[in-house]
Amino acid sequence: MESFSSTYLAADADNDNSGTRPRSYNIETRHFIDGEFQGSKSCLTFDLINPTTGERSAEVSAAQAEDVDLAVVAAGRASTSWAKRSASDRRAMMLRICDLIDQNVGEFAYLEAISMGKPVANYVDHIIGTSILRYYAGKGHDIRGFTSLTTDTHLNMTLKQPYGVTAAIIPWNVSLIMLCMKIGPSLIAGNTLVLKSSEKSPLTSLLFARLAKQAGLPAGVLNILSGLGLPCGDSLARHMDVRKISFTGSARTGMLVQRAAAESNLKDCTLELGGKSPLVVLEDSDLEKAAQAAAFSIMFNSGQICMASTRVYVQRPVADQFLTLYKEKILQVRGRVGDPLDPQTTSGPVADRQQFNSIKSFLGEAKKQGCSFSLGDVPLEQRGCFVDPVIIWDPPKNSDIVKKEVFGPVVCVIPFDSEDEAIEQANDSDFGLYASVFTRDINRAIRFAKEFEAGTIGINTTSPYHCENLPIGGMKSSGTGRELGLEGLDIWTETKSVFMDLS
Secondary structure, eight states: OOSEEEEEEEEOBTTBOSOOSEEEEEEEOSEEETTEEEOOTTOOEEEEEOTTTOSEEEEEEOOOHHHHHHHHHHHHHHHHHHHHSOHHHHHHHHHHHHHHHHHTHHHHHHHHHHHHOOOGGGOOHHHHHHHHHHHHHTTGGGOOOOEEOOSTTEEEEEEEEEOSEEEEEOOSTTHHHHHHHHHHHHHHTTOEEEEEOOTTSOHHHHHHHHHHHHTTOOTTSEEEEOOOIIIIIHHHHHOTTOOEEEEESOHHHHHHHHHHHHHHTOOEEEEEOOOOEEEEEOTTSOHHHHHHHHHHHHHGGGGOOTTOEEEEEEEGGGHHHHHHHHHHHHHHHHOOBSOTTSTTOOBOOOSOHHHHHHHHHHHHHHHHTTOEEEEOOSOOOOSSOOOOOEEEESOOTTSHHHHSOOOSSEEEEEEESSHHHHHHHHHOSSEESEEEEEOSOHHHHHHHHHHOOSSEEEESOOTTOOOTTSOBOOEETTEESOBSHHHHHHTTEEEEEEEEEOO
């Protein structure tokens, strides 16, 4: 395999991704191991298919178990020296990477467009990603333990220390954001990291690796592999020299990662998994605001967000009015549909044919069950993987369309009468990632916030809203542990208690 799979023409204007000037990009497709790009030892590759055209975007190295071994060994070699670097040094390194990301926004946007159909016109991942990375860059000095003088003869203390070699597996939907969410806290805490990108969107991870090398990140501190869950992800989760792993993705795969971690060396495991997030609209709420927020939540990234508000419960007296507003807002947010490389396009396809077929299957089954489609329909076969937004009105509460994660622009709108009924139905889910309520009554809002079974709550706002210095994460089948904030930093360190006899 050559150094780069191909050269493509892309739209870029230096730091602007508005598409005003063409530029060619050399696309890296090899793994990043020990500070160098290299193909798989087995020479195996996989095709990355453009979901807009159905044509091949790139031929990417497919990591096997031996590639995982090489990356882990490299991370192990770099571990001691990186852990000894000062927090200020690690901070400076991360800030240089952020600056380089800002200088290469057009390239990131282009790679996401040809990988999973994200429009270059509304690419914002770099803003969120670098904000997370800059936040954690400043947290290196906040890693500290505690002291205790509760006994006369001893000084007691805790130390917060890095695990050493850590691992991460990220999803395809917001690759750069997920990269920064894993890399930031892991590296600032003094760990080295082996990261597996998704086979649906591997190119931005490799661009990040190039920029990290350019920023001067020491060899082996960050290693990035492209490949399938089997064997790459499984080998990483089972590796005996990896001390901690963080995974973001589906609940089904998260269970497999946790099982592999337990069956190998009981490595610490953090999971941020799927969601079926409820949004409750009470009769006293600002309906215009609620409809706008709900529409953005389900249409952002073509609905391919784990925390998207996919179940909207509306109090019956305002249900019809809200539904009318909601339809209008969804179509406004969607805007112009088409080629994600066109700077006028605001909505592109879903990530790939597999995702298209999955959404089509969910909607086809809902149609068979007699569900009422207030907007949209079952998608038709076509060249690109485009899915129109769908609103399903009051489906059976135990149907798959209500219970399971569709991961597309599909939402159920369900009327309710009492607050207790809304809370019961909102919590009637295996998932518990994000929940929202819209009301002008602060007492009602706080009651819902306390009663919702979800790790993140929005009051008169909804997903994907978050802030870097507060944790997010799931309850129930939506995962274990928290990311972002100080809790998101703490999960990348081990606590050691030290007892010193002073007698």
